[in-house]
Amino acid sequence: MKVLVLIVALVLIIALLAIMSRNRLVRANISVDEAFAQIEVQLKRRSDLIPNLVETVKGYAAHESGTLEAIVAARAKSTTATTVQDVAAADGQLTQALRGLLAVTENYPDLKASSNFLALQEELSSTENKVSFARQFYNDSVRTLNAAIKTFPSSLFVKSAGVTARPFYEVDDPQDRKAPQVKF
């Protein structure tokens, strides 16, 4: 009788552990999806700011058309991207083009003094922060998922949970390397 109870208890504990590890994978997978959606939301916000920004800059600095065209082109490319790598690549190009524009505006005191531009600049720098935090959160989520896929016991349920290792979101940005890095 006692042995039977013990066996039943053991089976229950193992079943519980199995359910928990499988749920861990499913949850990690969902949070990667949500994190990627958040990146796209923030990229869309930034994308929506661009027409207004281009118009404003044009009014003061019409002959910077090269810089402006680069931004419009990068924005167009970013709207068609779907995979993580493509979105990241388009994101990187647009980030750089925008940085180029903001550097150029330094030469136009009238533009810098316009209240419209100041409001846009606050909006843009905040959106830039949001984009970069969304990337960071996505990469943290991928890290958690990929670790769960590789480690025991959750590694046993990779097939049944239908999850796969996800790629990191890597933006090729020379300025990022200069930013202080935290060791992992």
Next chain:
Amino acid sequence: MDFRKLASANKLKSTELLFGMALLVGVVVWALLTYFGKTGIGVVPFAVTIALISVWGSYWTSDKIVLTMTGAKIVSESDNKQLYDLVTEVCIAAGLPTPKIAIVEDNAPNAFATGRNKDHAVIAFTTGILRVMDREELQGVTAHELAHVANRDTLVSAIAATTAGALALLSDFMMRMMIFGGGNRRNNNDNDQNPIALILSLVVLILAPLAALLLRLAISRKREALADVTAVAFTRNPAGLRRALEVLAADNTVVHQRSTAVAHIWIESPLDESKTSQLFSTHPSLASRIATLRKMEGDA
């Protein structure tokens, strides 16, 4: 120093302390049994129920209660666009929904967060902190407060407060029983009680509330240290929070409400820390927090 390792070390430490509290409850129940016999145990459910009701009521409505007690006013996105953006940025880094944002009219720089879970969270800043800190420092402060939300520190402190409260009540009941019904235990057939066990249980009952208080404060300090580390995990910028803490250290004004009831929720303790020993404070000293953040910067 790796923030992931630091975070798990702090989490482990506060879990150990919570277990310490559970152990303390066990010891007190043993002492009650030894000293008063089975009749003594009857008071345990009363003490636990009273403590539960008083603490969990305020836990459940903490967002509303604290706003009233501190006089914080909720602000909307259009009221303060920059502050709203700043908080939203850190929320994205933390994967949290944007909480309610409030401002307290007070010249002393300080901030707090509360709420029973991430969907009922409130983060509040004093007008003083918004004036003296730059964006990077405020981001560090915001990350520290949102770390409390992410780590569910309102729940942790509610559990600690419930246990400490129940133990204080038990000790109080016991004193009354000793004064008004001291002979009770003789009615049980335990005249042959070991005198050493009796004295030991008496000591336990007298010291338990103090021990519970110390454990509760130790838990609070560990959760503060953990929030600093989690904040760095959000912003990856230990320097921002470090500079913010230095601003707080250099400033010697304190928030006007010196109510001890809400002292633990502010980022910097509003009580005069120099007069109380480290053992009795809700926060680790600013100097040690700054030193830890500096170490994290060193590794960057």
